Amino acid sequence: MTPPIDPVPPVDPSTEEEPAPARPSWGPATGVGSLPGTDPVEALRVVTGELPEFAHLPELPGRGPGADLVGRSAALLVDLAVELTPAGWRLVPRPGMDQRRAGELLARDLDALYDVAGGYTGPFKVQATGPWTLAAGLERTRGDRAVVDPGARRDLAQSLTEGLAAHVAAVSARVPGAQVVVQLDEPSLPAVLAGALPTASGWGRLPAVDAPVAEQELAAVVDALPGPVVVHCCADRAPLGLLHAAGADAVSFDLGLVQDLDALGTAVEAGTHLFPGVVPGTDAPLPAPRATASRLQAWWRELGFPADELHEAVTLTPSCGLAGATPGYARAAMSHVREVARYLLPE
Numbered sequence: 001m002t003p004p005i006d007p008v009p010p011v012d013p014s015t016e017e018e019p020a021p022a023r024p025s026w027g028p029a030t031g032v033g034s035l036p037g038t039d040p041v042e043a044l045r046v047v048t049g050e051l052p053e054f055a056h057l058p059e060l061p062g063r064g065p066g067a068d069l070v071g072r073s074a075a076l077l078v079d080l081a082v083e084l085t086p087a088g089w090r091l092v093p094r095p096g097m098d099q100r101r102a103g104e105l106l107a108r109d110l111d112a113l114y115d116v117a118g119g120y121t122g123p124f125k126v127q128a129t130g131p132w133t134l135a136a137g138l139e140r141t142r143g144d145r146a147v148v149d150p151g152a153r154r155d156l157a158q159s160l161t162e163g164l165a166a167h168v169a170a171v172s173a174r175v176p177g178a179q180v181v182v183q184l185d186e187p188s189l190p191a192v193l194a195g196a197l198p199t200a201s202g203w204g205r206l207p208a209v210d211a212p213v214a215e216q217e218l219a220a221v222v223d224a225l226p227g228p229v230v231v232h233c234c235a236d237r238a239p240l241g242l243l244h245a246a247g248a249d250a251v252s253f254d255l256g257l258v259q260d261l262d263a264l265g266t267a268v269e270a271g272t273h274l275f276p277g278v279v280p281g282t283d284a285p286l287p288a289p290r291a292t293a294s295r296l297q298a299w300w301r302e303l304g305f306p307a308d309e310l311h312e313a314v315t316l317t318p319s320c321g322l323a324g325a326t327p328g329y330a331r332a333a334m335s336h337v338r339e340v341a342r343y344l345l346p347e
Helices: 040-050 069-074 097-117 131-137 150-174 189-194 211-224 240-245 261-269 289-303 307-313 327-343
Strands: 081-085 088-092 122-129 178-185 229-233 250-254 273-279
Touching: 040 097, 040 327, 069 081, 069 088, 069 097, 069 122, 069 131, 081 097, 097 150, 122 131, 122 150, 131 150, 131 189, 131 211, 150 178, 150 211, 178 211, 189 211, 211 229, 211 240, 229 240, 229 273, 240 250, 240 261, 261 273, 261 289, 273 289, 273 327, 289 307, 289 327
Parallel strands: 122 178, 178 229, 229 250, 250 273
Antiparallel strands: 081 088
C-alpha cells in the first residue's frame, strides 16, 4: 500500500528570503574617463579597440568649457542652472549659453557612441562628477561654494541623480547590448573631509565636513542610481573605507597612493570590486606588462588574499584620467592595462 503523502505546508511570503542580487559583470581592464583630443568618434574608436571587454564613454576636456569635469556634469543637471564665470562654474536662476554648450557636447558624444559602438556588448562605463566634488566646484549665486550649504548640496545631489539616470537610459538606448556602469568621480572629497578647500576669496579655508555626513550623502546618490556604481578618487588620502561604506559596488584609486590596506581588505571581504590604477595618467616610461603584474601580485599577497582570486577581484586602469597625456601614450596606457590583466589569469 502506498503511504500517504504529507501535504506541503503553505509558504508564508513574509518568511521567504529575498534572492541575492546578481553580481555586476566587470571587465579585466578599463579607462578612468578622460582622453586627449577633441574628436569623440576617434576617441571611441581608440577606447573600444584597446579596451574591448570594458569600454567607456570618453571625456574630452580639450574641447574647452562644458567638456571639463564640472561643466560636463552640469549638462546632466535637472531643473538647476549654471554658468561659467572667471572664477569658475556658478549656480544661477536660469540656464544660459554655457550650459547649452555643455549639453550640445554631451549630445555629440552620444551620437558618436551610436555610430561607433552601437553593436557593443558587455560592461560599459559612463563617468560624472560625484556629489561632493560637484558641490565643491560650484559657487552659489551669492556666497561661497555650494559644499558649505546642506540645502544646496541636497538639491545638487538629487538633480545629478535624476540626470544620471536619464543619461544611463540614453546610453542604453544607443547601445542595447551594454550593461551600463556609472562612475562617480570624487577627487575633491579628501579636501572636503580635511577642511582644505579655499574660500572664494582665497584667504581662508572652508570648514571640514564630518565623515559620517559625507558618507550618508554619497550613499543617497549611490543607492538611487541604476546599475552598478564605481566611486573614483585618485587623490592622496582617498577615503576608501568611506567609499565602501557608502555602498559603492567598486572603488577606483591610484595604487601608488594607497596606504590604508586595512580599508581595502575590509572592502574586498565585503565583496567590493577594486579598480586599481597601475600606470601614470601622463606620459612616463611603461614597464613590461609582466613587471606590472608582478607588482600587483605582491600587493595582493600583502593584503592576505589567495593568489587565484586576484584576477576576479580587480579591473585594472591607469591611475587617473589621460587628458594630460599625448595620444600615443594614452593608447599605450590602455593597451598596457589590458595586457597586464592577461598575466593575472590563473595558469
